[in-house]
Amino acid sequence: MKRYINHIKRVCCILIALASLSSCKENVFQADDFKTGIYFITDSIDYSFGITPLETKNHRLDIPVRIMGNPSSQDREFNVELLVAKTDAEENIHYKIPTSFLVKADSVNGIIPLEILRESLGNANYKIAFNLLENGNFVPTSKETSSTVITFNNRIEQPHWVNPWANDNVRLWPSSQLGPWNPMVYVKFVELVNEVEGLAPGTYMNMMKDFGGPLLPKFPGTWAYDYNNTLTKYVLIPLYRYFIIDHKELGVKGIPKPAGFIN
Template sequence: MIIMKGIIKIAAIVVIAIALFFGCKKNVQDTDFKDVDRITLEGLPEERPVADSLNYSFSVSPISTTAATLTLVVKLGGNVVDTDRSFKLEVDAAKTTADASEYTLPSSFTIKAGKVAANIPVTLKRSSRIADRSIKLTLKAVANENFQVGRKSSFTFIWTDDVVKPVTWTGSFQFALGNYSKVKHRLVLSSTEYKDLNLIDATKDYALYDVIYYIASASLAKLNEYNTAHPGAPLRNEFGEVIEICGSCK
């Protein structure tokens, strides 16, 4: 019994020592565990950001559309308090290609009392020079008297009036329509009432499989109509390849 008690005591000491070791190690290696309020920047999931950026194309909007308002999500890591707190954002000039006249930001930024996040409207302008190019606006968090900066400290908006490959053009969409090209994308947009293909994600909604194959069928009909009207000169993509509508087609 004496030996058994000794073994139990030794085991308990070892467990406590390991816990203390890893607890101290976490405090040294991971500064986010310290009692400091921080802010991080993200995109709104509904607007389909990818990592730390969001691509937007005015090509899905009517010609009369002159601006689009998207969302920067500022999240709090730290203490929730019962007063409003301002935070600071700046335009990262080194990573921004948009002119100041091509976007609009609020005049001030605040996380409201009792809240853990703030949605900041960012208005992107449809200027004439984005007809065939993309421009960027990168915003970065800056420390102030209320907040330090978290790991995700910047976010980029990229916009154009040209078509941009939808994030959903993969899987079933790829199988139904074939490889992506801008010319094929414009053909698809002209074939049905569906203009924002980023919203058609069959991996999240099984019913959208029918929508995908309806789009593919209508696009194929439109393609055949074009090719019939242009004998010997079928529709080609921007790489000079003849366009087809089917799985793995050009």
């Protein structure tokens, strides 16, 4: 009986030792071979300078990535490649981008800071596409979430301002006040109208009710004669000075000289 018990003890010791070795091997495998998954939060992003102020020459667009699992106590680098077949923008002409990217310590989020350069965009659409790469820290979670496409432009469309005389889709533009249609004039006009808020707050509040908000979707395409005095003083005179006097290099012509303008 004693011999049988000793035999059982030896078998148990062997099993415990094997289990311990198996556990050690499992831990070593995880430490050496396991990588955290990383993925793009969205597969596409669109950006347009639109009617942002003309002085805005570039825009930083943060493209978000996220990791699976817990954050680390250290910064970790992740890598991307440019997908040439899906990209028509040129680096340092239409965009700039750094050479390395990080998921910061104690975070599960990272960004690719894409700087979009306005000056050379013209009226065209541009695309740039990225693909996440495996490195020593991360592995893409799936093919579907490993790439993203960014589309950007500086296109400014003439607004569909309200025709007070008919219910049609004609694009009206008050050329007797603003000159011929010009996207740069449109951008500056909206900017100056919104600056009225600090100059004549009560009038501005009424204008926003009538015009549908700061982008002026309900602006009367003939002209807002109810606010002519305010618009002449705070919008038309500064607009004329900006393009015709101070920034002739922009090449804007045909803006009529407003009443009361003094050089």
